[in-house]
Amino acid sequence: MKISGWGRFPYIESEGFYFETRNQLLDSFRKQQECIVYARGRSYGDSALNRHVICTDRFDKILAFDAAEGIVTCESGVTLAEIIEAFLPRGWFLSVTPGTRLISIGGAIASDVHGKNHHKAGCFSTCVVSFNLMLPDGDIVRCSSKENPELFHATCGGMGLTGIILEAAIRLQPVKSAYIREKVIRCKNLEDVIQRFEDNFDTAYSVAWIDCLAKGDEQGRSVLMLGEHADSGRLSPPVEKTLSVPFTSPAIFLNKFSVSLFNHFYYSRQPVFTDGRLTPIHTFFYPLDKIGHWNRMYGSNGFTQYQLVLPKEAGKEGLSVMLDKISNAGLGSFLAVLKLFGAANSNYLSFPMEGYTLALDFKIQKKLFPLLDELDKIVLSHGGRVYLTKDVRMSTEVFRSGYPQRHVGHLYR
Numbered sequence: 001m002k003i004s005g006w007g008r009f010p011y012i013e014s015e016g017f018y019f020e021t022r023n024q025l026l027d028s029f030r031k032q033q034e035c036i037v038y039a040r041g042r043s044y045g046d047s048a049l050n051r052h053v054i055c056t057d058r059f060d061k062i063l064a065f066d067a068a069e070g071i072v073t074c075e076s077g078v079t080l081a082e083i084i085e086a087f088l089p090r091g092w093f094l095s096v097t098p099g100t101r102l103i104s105i106g107g108a109i110a111s112d113v114h115g116k117n118h119h120k121a122g123c124f125s126t127c128v129v130s131f132n133l134m135l136p137d138g139d140i141v142r143c144s145s146k147e148n149p150e151l152f153h154a155t156c157g158g159m160g161l162t163g164i165i166l167e168a169a170i171r172l173q174p175v176k177s178a179y180i181r182e183k184v185i186r187c188k189n190l191e192d193v194i195q196r197f198e199d200n201f202d203t204a205y206s207v208a209w210i211d212c213l214a215k216g217d218e219q220g221r222s223v224l225m226l227g228e229h230a231d232s233g234r235l236s237p238p239v240e241k242t243l244s245v246p247f248t249s250p251a252i253f254l255n256k257f258s259v260s261l262f263n264h265f266y267y268s269r270q271p272v273f274t275d276g277r278l279t280p281i282h283t284f285f286y287p288l289d290k291i292g293h294w295n296r297m298y299g300s301n302g303f304t305q306y307q308l309v310l311p312k313e314a315g316k317e318g319l320s321v322m323l324d325k326i327s328n329a330g331l332g333s334f335l336a337v338l339k340l341f342g343a344a345n346s347n348y349l350s351f352p353m354e355g356y357t358l359a360l361d362f363k364i365q366k367k368l369f370p371l372l373d374e375l376d377k378i379v380l381s382h383g384g385r386v387y388l389t390k391d392v393r394m395s396t397e398v399f400r401s402g403y404p405q406r407h408v409g410h411l412y413r
């Protein structure tokens with residue numbers, strides 16, 4: 001079979017092994033010389049690609065729920081969507097969730113994903129109580145921050161390199177409603193949006209859509225979305241209408257002019273300020289899940305997402321240099337997102353560090369990789385790093401400089 005990450009670049013020929021029980025896995029795992037887990041393939045780049053892959057989508061049972069503590073135990077192929085569907089009507093929601101619910105628990109742990117509340121709640125690993133990990137020799141060990149802590153810290157964010165995550169216990173947060181009380185603020189430039197993030201630090205969720213092509217006084221103009229769980233309303237979200245991109249669109253329609261035009265209309269359409277509107281949880285957290293196969297929009301060559309984080313000290317200056325480069329190259333995209341991160345955790349390869357993270361989609365084209373090399377230099381010179389789960393072309397040097405913790409322990413030399 002041919003597989004790719006969400007960016008549809010690269011595609012590789014691969015042999016997949018599906019399993020439903022530990023024993024089936026053990027049989028196959030011992031025979032495989034080299035393999036990696038391919039779960040829901042929502043990581044954009046090549047992290048889950050190999051000639052032999054272990055597919056977890058049939059290893060997908062919810063095993064137990066402790067209703068007093070809000071702890072769900074499940075197999076690693078269960079998706080966030082399945083957890084939400086089962087537990088939101090009972091008043092429980094994920095404590096940390098990325099911008100799609102169509103990923104597996106194993107993928108959430110392996111990338112140590114973050115959401116719009118990183119500044120308050122940290123990464124996904126903060127709600128991982130424990131998991132069982134199958135090591136390359138077939139041994140199964142239980143890991144938590146207290147039990148085999150080194151393996152726990154290497155596996156959360158470790159991109160599947162330490163073994164196969166089997167069952168995991170995840171702590172959910174109690175909620176009273178399937179709605180978010182949302183505030184939207186239009187920000188006139190980068191300085192304005194950074195100031196608003198800081199002013200709203202105590203708000204649970206914050207994220208900004210940013211116009212990556214705007215220049216001059218308007219550089220970094222954004223729409224900041226803030227949210228808190230509503231304390232009233234139904235616990236079942238309204239049924240969502242979904243659309244699907246039926247075929248791969250010609251990438252020619254995505255260019256500097258169409259993106260600029262879209263950005264102009266999107267920005268202008270937003271109210272200058274809205275406070276307190278009730279937004280369904282799915283609309284607030286997962287707007288892109290409404291559009292099936294939206295990754296086909298970038299054409300047959302596919303696309304990549306470049307996500308970087310710059311420490312707070314780099315501040316507006318660092319982000320401004322990045323945005324200058326991107327807008328001068330004219331290669332930006334509709335999807336450019338800015339988020340505020342809180343402190344880094346002690347996992348060796350987790351991406352977040354205290355500062356600002358910018359994520360941008362780019363269609364694959366000849367001029368792109370030299371631009372990304374330039375962006376890497378800016379990121380490193382400001383003490384930042386690039387997110388592994390989105391990456392498809394990072395050099396060893398960029399990895400080494402961005403992730404100094406990789407030397408901790410004996411697992412990553």
Ligand SMILES: Cc1cc2nc3c(=O)[nH]c(=O)nc-3n(C[C@H](O)[C@H](O)[C@H](O)COP(=O)(O)OP(=O)(O)OC[C@H]3O[C@@H](n4cnc5c(N)ncnc54)[C@H](O)[C@@H]3O)c2cc1C
Pocket residue numbers: 006036037038039040041042043044047048056076077097098099100102103104105106107108110111112113114115159160161163164165166288389390
């Ligand atoms: C629309 C969209 C929005 C997103 N938003 C965010 C966001 O806001 N924040 C964020 O952090 N990420 C975000 N992501 C990225 C996504 O959350 C991660 O890439 C996630 O890891 C994908 O999970 P998956 O189940 O699809 O795993 P895959 O993509 O299949 O695999 C990802 C990695 O996890 C490893 N892995 C998966 N399962 C296991 C297992 N059982 N044992 C060991 N290793 C395993 C794989 O080997 C691979 O290295 C987004 C992705 C999309 C498409």
